[in-house]
Amino acid sequence: EVVLTQSPGTLSLSPGERATLSCRASQTVSTSYNLAWYQQKPGQAPRLLIYGASSRATGIPDRFSGSGSGTDFTLTISRLEPEDFAVYYCQQYGNSPYTFGQGTKVEIK
């Protein structure tokens, strides 16, 4: 199965700063772009942010952007809002079984 490794484990930033989260796959994700990002806040279900590596899901603000292909993917939050402090997971769906990264926590500095 495809193993996704996210870095860093924790990102400590202030509101208004830029956040850059990385997701690296152990092998090329089939069709190269079958990668999604989810946000999860404490006690809540995950929420789809990005699919197809770079397409924003419905209702997601444009401060969230995704990029990358093959084995290296990035989620960027251009300017952190207070509600953006959460855990972020990448997920690949190009290879069976679908797999998730271990998560990156974005915390308030």
Next chain:
Amino acid sequence: EVQLVESGGGLVQPGGSLRLSCAASGFTFNSHAMSWVRQAPGKGLEWVSGIGGTTGNTYYADSVKGRLTVSRDYSKNTLYLQMNSLRVEDTAIYYCARESRGYNFGIFDCWGEGTLVSVSS
């Protein structure tokens, strides 16, 4: 408004059984594949099982194959997960997730709030 509401979780002994349900509303149920995704306490996400929108084709993670069975009732707009031979390592919050397409593709665009399954003696 799209809603997914899980139920059926609880405490069960190792080797026991549970059936989880997920009541869906606000969308055409048979137009979407569905999946179950779990999250052990304090851990990350793990896809468990999926079922097609109209085909009813089913898919399982190796860790649950032969013990968990996914099904859906189109007349009740409800997704199920029959869990047998439960193990301590099955302890997790189980989320019902809608897939964005009619066939299993892996983009989970809507999630329920989850139901907690605890396996312990």
